[in-house]
Amino acid sequence: MRKILGLILTGFIFSFAVAQDYQGDFQKYFQENDTINQLKTLTEWEKEYPKDPELFTSYFNYYFIISRDEILVVAAGDPPANGKYLSLTDSSGNYAGFIGSKINYDKSNLKKGLDKITEGISLYPNRLDMRFGKIYVLGQINDWSSFTKEIVKTIEYSHINNNQWTWTNNEKQKDGKEFFLSSLQDYQVQLYNTGNDDLLLNMREIANTILKYYPNHIESLSNLSLTYLLTGEYDKGLEPLLKAEKINPKDYIVLSNIAWGYKLKGDKEKAIKYYEKTIEYGDERTKTFAKKQIEELKK
Numbered sequence: 001m002r003k004i005l006g007l008i009l010t011g012f013i014f015s016f017a018v019a020q021d022y023q024g025d026f027q028k029y030f031q032e033n034d035t036i037n038q039l040k041t042l043t044e045w046e047k048e049y050p051k052d053p054e055l056f057t058s059y060f061n062y063y064f065i066i067s068r069d070e071i072l073v074v075a076a077g078d079p080p081a082n083g084k085y086l087s088l089t090d091s092s093g094n095y096a097g098f099i100g101s102k103i104n105y106d107k108s109n110l111k112k113g114l115d116k117i118t119e120g121i122s123l124y125p126n127r128l129d130m131r132f133g134k135i136y137v138l139g140q141i142n143d144w145s146s147f148t149k150e151i152v153k154t155i156e157y158s159h160i161n162n163n164q165w166t167w168t169n170n171e172k173q174k175d176g177k178e179f180f181l182s183s184l185q186d187y188q189v190q191l192y193n194t195g196n197d198d199l200l201l202n203m204r205e206i207a208n209t210i211l212k213y214y215p216n217h218i219e220s221l222s223n224l225s226l227t228y229l230l231t232g233e234y235d236k237g238l239e240p241l242l243k244a245e246k247i248n249p250k251d252y253i254v255l256s257n258i259a260w261g262y263k264l265k266g267d268k269e270k271a272i273k274y275y276e277k278t279i280e281y282g283d284e285r286t287k288t289f290a291k292k293q294i295e296e297l298k299k
Contacts, residue, residue, distance in 0.1 A: 022049070026058045030065075038062050053127060053170060056120025060130075063113030064137055067106040105141055113137070125157060128165040128173055132183065139190055148202040151187055152209050159213045184210060185219050192226070200227040218244045222257060229257075234265040252282035256290060268297045 022045035029037040042062060045055050117134045124130065131154045138147040158165075163176035173179055188206060191199045207224040210217055221240040228237035238261045244254045259274035271293075278290040 022052075023054045023058065026062075030058075030061065035062070035066055051123060053120060053124045053130075054168070056116050056123075057130060057133065057168070060113045060117040060120070060133060060137075063109045063116065067109035067113065069104045069106065070102070103140075110137075110141065124166075124170075126161055126164060126166050127170070128154075128180065129167045135187065139187070144191065144194075144199055144202055147187075148191075148205055151184065151206050155184070155206070155209045155213065181210070181214065181217060181219070185223075188219075188223050197230065200230060203227050216247050218247060218251060218254060221247075222254060225257060225261070229261055229264060232264075234261055237261050238265070250281045252278050252286050255281065256286060259290070259293065263293070263297065272297050 022041055026038060026041045026045070029035075029041060039062065042055070042059055045052065045058075049055060114134065114137065117130055121127065121130045121134070131150070135147060135150050135154070138144075138150060158177075158180055163180055165173040165176045165180065167173050184206065188203055191203050191206075203223055204227040207220040207227070210220040211224065214220070221244040225237045225240045225244075228234070238258065241254055241258045241261060244251065245258060248254065255274050255278045259271045259278060262268075262271035262274060275290040275294050275297075279287045282290060
């Protein structure tokens with residue numbers, strides 16, 4: 001029996017090593033931008049190990065890269081809000097337009113990549129790198145509806161698996177809950193940085209979903225507040241901030257935001273009160289800002 005088990009175990013180790021070779025080959029060709037050999041490796045890999053989790057992430061990377069097409073853009077008018085560009089001037093030195101790059105995506109290849117990673121997630125739902133990879137791509141193509149839905153799905157699943165996440169090669173993600181929540185904050189910032197007020201609703205949906213499972217998550221309470229303060233709903237905006245203050249009365253960012261909320265509302269007395277609290281607990285930069293705000297409010 002032990003001899004048979006030894007043979008089985010040896011075979012498993014050999015098979016795993018072969019799968020690792022496919023992964024290494026793909027990474028080599030990926031670094032070399034050799035898409036022909038990338039696809040050849042993926043095809044052979046899929047025949048041998050069709051359920052290998054790294055196969056799905058590799059297919060995803062392959063299709064995403066070949067879907068990208070960067071083109072040079074020369075145009076008059078204002079440059080796009082996001083992206084790198086150079087200003088153009090006429091013979092008199094006046095602004096005449098801009099030159100920069102724009103990335104287009106081939107929908108067919110992009111869909112193939114998204115389908116592959118979706119299949120991978122269904123087979124390996126604890127693989128956070130697959131989920132975050134999909135979210136990243138949806139953000140790159142500005143599909144904010146799908147971006148938000150995928151984040152919400154991931155938050156809901158975090159409650160099921162208790163943040164027992166894995167990463168590449170199924171390695172366990174250390175500090176799963178903290179890492180997960182901090183990454184979600186980056187996605188919230190990404191939505192905010194678009195400057196599109198319509199996406200405040202997306203931020204609100206994400207924040208509310210987080211708070212459903214993590215009611216004391218101060219960053220989400222602050223994000224929720226922001227979506228109301230920026231739309232003039234000051235009382236609704238202050239409510240989650242005041243809850244955050246109870247959780248951590250010394251969080252100077254929360255205190256500063258409460259002061260800002262009262263300032264927007266026109267309640268100078270309470271605004272000054274919270275800017276004074278901000279000075280008590282804040283760092284030097286925050287203290288300087290709070291003092292300046294108090295001076296303006298007292299004019």
